[in-house]
Amino acid sequence: QKEVEQNSGPLSVPEGAIASLNCTYSDRGSQSFFWYRQYSGKSPELIMFIYSNGDKEDGRFTAQLNKASQYVSLLIRDSQPSDSATYLCAVPTGGFQKLVFGTGTRLLVSP
Amino acid sequence: GAVVSQHPSWVICKSGTSVKIECRSLDFQATTMFWYRQFPKQSLMLMATSNEGSKATYEQGVEKDKFLINHASLTLSTLTVTSAHPEDSSFYICSAGPRGNNEKLFFGSGTQLSVL
Numbered sequence: 734q735k736e737v738e739q740n741s742g743p744l745s746v747p748e749g750a751i752a753s754l755n756c757t758y759s760d761r762g763s764q765s766f767f768w769y770r771q772y773s774g775k776s777p778e779l780i781m782f783i784y785s786n787g788d789k790e791d792g793r794f795t796a797q798l799n800k801a802s803q804y805v806s807l808l809i810r811d812s813q814p815s816d817s818a819t820y821l822c823a824v825p826t827g828g829f830q831k832l833v834f835g836t837g838t839r840l841l842v843s844p
Numbered sequence: 845g846a847v848v849s850q851h852p853s854w855v856i857c858k859s860g861t862s863v864k865i866e867c868r869s870l871d872f873q874a875t876t877m878f879w880y881r882q883f884p885k886q887s888l889m890l891m892a893t894s895n896e897g898s899k900a901t902y903e904q905g906v907e908k909d910k911f912l913i914n915h916a917s918l919t920l921s922t923l924t925v926t927s928a929h930p931e932d933s934s935f936y937i938c939s940a941g942p943r944g945n946n947e948k949l950f951f952g953s954g955t956q957l958s959v960l
Contacts, residue, residue: 776850776937776951777888821887830949831878832939834888
């Protein structure tokens with residue numbers, strides 16, 4: 734079983750700061766990676782996916798992938814209190830739609 | 845956009861009863877759907893893969909006789925928690941993606957099960 738590791742947090746940042754969330758994975762053969770955001774009591778919502786080394790930007794979010802070091806990170810610029818949630822890193826296993834999730838990192842953005 | 849509908853959103857039941865949760869893909873066909881369970885402050889744990897027209901594939905440690913999965917059509921999968929006990933209380937979430945499209949995956953809104 735593939736393993737995905739995240740620091741559970743909470744990670745606390747002030748409003749307007751950059752939040753940096755990290756994820757490591759065990760299977761060197763993993764090709765794609767997903768970042769989901771989950772509010773308490775709600776289902777996950779996709780923020781970004783990345784499968785090429787380097788950076789991928791989408792609005793305030795930047796995903797960074799380093800396959801040699803087996804980590805993927807998510808940067809949130811200009812953090813807002815509404816970004817306070819748990820961020821889940823996920824890796825497909827046995828098919829693109831079947832995901833293994835990390836433990837999630839709880840982000841708290843203070844006004 | 846594509847939507848996955850999950851019902852009920854929450855259910856409270858007595859210990860020993862069975863509970864059925866439905867997961868529907870509203871505007872696409874799904875030959876496979878996935879069921880996850882999430883305990884408080886923990887991550888999503890994959891329980892099983894629901895396969896249309898065939899038996900579900902269960903992850904290690906998940907009791908197939910307790911968590912019955914039926915995927916009788918290309919748009920509906922059901923998870924039945926049989927003889928529920930308090931330790932089954934959890935947040936259950938399904939996911940599915942359009943057939944032939946490996947980049948889009950949608951989650952149901954989740955079902956909070958509380959067993960008294």
